[in-house]
Amino acid sequence: MFSNTIKAVRGALLDVRQVVHSPTELEDNLRYISDGLMVIDQGKVAWHGTWDKGRVLLPEDIRICDYRGKLIVPGFIDTHIHYPQMETVGAYGEQLIEWLNTYIFPTEQKYANKRYAREMAGLFVCELLKNGTTTAMVFCSVYPESVDALFEECDRRNMRIISGKVMMDRNAPEALQDTPESSYLDSRRLLQKWHKRNRLLYAITPRFAPTSSPEQLEKAMALREEFPDAYVQTHLSENENEVKWVKTLYPERKGYLDVYNHYGLTGERSIYAHCIHLSGEEWQTMAETDSSIAFCPTSNMYLGSGLFNYRKAINKGIRVGMATDIGAGTSFSLFETLNEAYKVVQLQKEKLPALEGFYRATLGGAHTLFLADLIGNFDIGKEADFVVLDPVATQVQQLRWDNSKTLDEKLFVLMTLGDDRNIYRTYVDGSLVYSCTR
Ligand code: GUN
Numbered sequence: 463m464f465s466n467t468i469k470a471v472r473g474a475l476l477d478v479r480q481v482v483h484s485p486t487e488l489e490d491n492l493r494y495i496s497d498g499l500m501v502i503d504q505g506k507v508a509w510h511g512t513w514d515k516g517r518v519l520l521p522e523d524i525r526i527c528d529y530r531g532k533l534i535v536p537g538f539i540d541t542h543i544h545y546p547q548m549e550t551v552g553a554y555g556e557q558l559i560e561w562l563n564t565y566i567f568p569t570e571q572k573y574a575n576k577r578y579a580r581e582m583a584g585l586f587v588c589e590l591l592k593n594g595t596t597t598a599m600v601f602c603s604v605y606p607e608s609v610d611a612l613f614e615e616c617d618r619r620n621m622r623i624i625s626g627k628v629m630m631d632r633n634a635p636e637a638l639q640d641t642p643e644s645s646y647l648d649s650r651r652l653l654q655k656w657h658k659r660n661r662l663l664y665a666i667t668p669r670f671a672p673t674s675s676p677e678q679l680e681k682a683m684a685l686r687e688e689f690p691d692a693y694v695q696t697h698l699s700e701n702e703n704e705v706k707w708v709k710t711l712y713p714e715r716k717g718y719l720d721v722y723n724h725y726g727l728t729g730e731r732s733i734y735a736h737c738i739h740l741s742g743e744e745w746q747t748m749a750e751t752d753s754s755i756a757f758c759p760t761s762n763m764y765l766g767s768g769l770f771n772y773r774k775a776i777n778k779g780i781r782v783g784m785a786t787d788i789g790a791g792t793s794f795s796l797f798e799t800l801n802e803a804y805k806v807v808q809l810q811k812e813k814l815p816a817l818e819g820f821y822r823a824t825l826g827g828a829h830t831l832f833l834a835d836l837i838g839n840f841d842i843g844k845e846a847d848f849v850v851l852d853p854v855a856t857q858v859q860q861l862r863w864d865n866s867k868t869l870d871e872k873l874f875v876l877m878t879l880g881d882d883r884n885i886y887r888t889y890v891d892g893s894l895v896y897s898c899t900r
């Protein structure tokens with residue numbers, strides 16, 4: 463019997479039982495309950511199972527949120543995204559370095575203004591929730607105000623978000639540069655203010671090796687040593703010209719990843735976006751240090767960066783999560799991101815099955831962010847972040863749904879044709895935070 467503070471949700475429940483170390487284990491770990499019940503108490507999953515078994519446990523007068531005909535899945539996890547870049551999605555025609563200089567650096571300067579940052583953080587979080595994304599690892603801009611704005615917005619909704627202040631002291635407009643000392647002091651202050659406050663987590667955030675001097679990376683290392691349970695997020699080997707540039711900026715290092723490794727920035731809770739042009743030795747270092755990769759397919763196609771070797775990463779046992787990388791990425795939707803991921807993998811003559819895609823966007827993403835003990839599936843005790851999907855939001859989806867026989871086929875149709883129109887409700891910490899108005 464439950465207390466009367468609980469919330470009860472009925473519908474088809476789909477999740478993955480446990481973290482897997484090979485995609486072949488996924489089928490046995492899929493949990494699908496066609497008529498399920500999930501009970502939530504104080505933001506946590508208190509019970510889940512079949513409706514028939516669970517209904518007798520409920521207090522008599524409880525109101526059930528009835529989502530029969532819909533599909534309830536864990537909230538989606540976006541392992542790399544930039545909130546100040548929401549307003550530059552779809553900037554035309556350039557590859558990484560020119561794109562940063564032409565579009566991104568001018569835009570990020572607007573986030574020195576706290577009022578503006580707050581307004582944009584609000585829009586950004588709404589867009590995440592509208593797409594069913596309940597956890598994200600987010601770049602702010604270089605200004606501490608932009609970090610406060612995002613964390614305040616996420617704290618208000620009790621979201622599990624990882625974020626941090628960009629550290630950048632060279633190769634960017636002066637107005638966007640900090641110094642090794644100021645970036646250390648600002649990051650440290652923000653970390654102490656936000657890390658582990660409610661559900662928030664802090665990431666030490668050197669933008670990428672070209673915009674940090676060796677002195678600044680030393681400061682990032684000092685922060686990591688002082689706060690070993692904080693995160694690190696940065697970019698790695700996205701574009702061929704970028705890789706060449708890093709070689710000229712850090713000639714004493716063996717390669718791009720060796721720069722980060724030298725400054726103690728690899729390891730658990732270090733998340734690297736892109737990782738397209740890695741050498742054999744760098745792949746090895748990623749695996750040996752248990753560093754994570756954020757796979758950003760829409761971004762990589764959009765900026766013409768290259769094809770991430772997803773299957774190689776998985777075969778090496780590296781943690782890989784899905785990422786939109788807004789604003790080089792072109793969609794907030796993890797469905798659209800998986801759709802592009804499938805094509806990136808296809809171009810390399812490999813496959814990305816629907817179930818594996820679903821895992822990457824949920825429990826696999828949580829594993830990538832070292833959060834699988836807290837989020838990613840419906841285990842009892844987990845934080846109740848979940849999405850109610852309308853699996854047939856368009857006529858074409860309806861046709862494809864009707865002529866798909868297995869759950870696997872249906873999931874694949876969602877992964878290929880799905881977008882924000884399929885997000886019917888989003889719940890964070892057991893509370894309804896987005897409701898589709900169509
Ligand atoms: N490398 C350094 N900064 C960025 C950024 O803002 N976006 C992308 N895609 N790559 C980067």
Ligand code: ZN
Binds near residue numbers: 544787
């Ligand atoms: Zn990025």
